[in-house]
Amino acid sequence: MKVYGANLSPFVRKVLAVCAVKGLDYEHEVVMPGSDDPAYREISPLGKIPGFEDGDLRVSDSSVICEYLEETYPEVAMLPADPALRARSRWYEEYADSTFVEALGPFFFERFFKKVAGMGEPDEERLKQIAEEVAPERLAYVESQVPAEGYLFGDSIGIADIALVSPMINGEYGGYEIDAGLYPRTAAYRDRVKAHPAVAATLAAEKAMMEAMAA
Ligand SMILES: N[C@@H](CCC(=O)N[C@@H](CS)C(=O)NCC(=O)O)C(=O)O
Missing domain, CATH: 3.40.30.10 (Glutaredoxin)
Structure with missing residues (x-):
């Protein structure tokens, strides 16, 4: 592959x-x-x-x-078994990829990608508008959905967990910190997903790439 x-x-x-x-x-x-x-x-x-x-x-x-x-490769299952829950999982994945990413991805694009790609200064006005008008509503939705413990569908990490946390990581790279006072479940859930050994290994590998790009 x-x-x-x-x-x-x-x-x-x-x-x-x-x-x-x-x-x-x-x-x-x-x-x-x-x-x-x-x-x-x-x-x-x-x-x-x-x-x-x-x-x-x-x-x-x-x-x-x-x-x-x-x-x-179904041996390590990353979708729930029940069809209704599988549908919920696909919904979270779709929401993450199409809508949640719009709230956090621009911070990475404007403050990191543009710089390394020689695309000029970050558009801070755009980021201010997203931080004030887009991110709160989307974070509030995520906050209402994520569990206080474990992952979205129990004790095993799934595709939807990775999809939802991935834009948060781009937000962090662009200096957008989720306010743990306003969104405590989301912040704790993000940290749990990031601490999963396989996710942590993936993040460690990309950090090396990020440092190389920024150098
Ligand atoms: N729905 C697609 C989105 C992929 C996507 O938009 N990737 C971005 C990079 S983060 C890209 O390649 N953008 C280039 C372009 O739109 O031309 C997926 O889940 O793979």
Whole structure:
């Protein structure tokens, strides 16, 4: 198996962390977002990361890839067994990838990515507007959903847990700290997910990449 993409993407991190929790071996090739390399476009027609290859399969989109991994390697289950709970898990994943990421990803983009990519100064006005008008409502929703203990679906970490925490990590890299006074469950849940050994190992690996990029 081969995973394409840059570790610091919340979507690439999701796939790498799911591989780590499942104990899967894979190759990793760094591809930056928006690649127009024709060979990469065959894997990811929109040029987005992550891309993925396994034998004849070439596919993109983190949710599609994670679902493939779950179906192919079910021994370490990362979706609940019950269909209704599986649907809830997919909802959290979708919310994380399409909506929650909008509240926290821009901090990483403006303050970290733009700098290393030579794209100019961060747009702090944009971040102020997101911090005041977008993040509170989305964090309040997450706060209302995450458990006081354990993970979303019990004692085992799942795809949805990784998907929800991944944008929080990008927020942190961009200097956005979730207020633990306002969102205590979310802050504690984030710390639990980050402390899971497989997630912690994934984060340690990406830290090296982050330091290299910032140097
Ligand atoms: N829904 C996709 C989103 C992937 C995505 O938007 N990745 C970003 C990087 S974090 C990207 O490649 N952006 C480049 C572009 O939109 O051209 C997934 O879950 O994989």
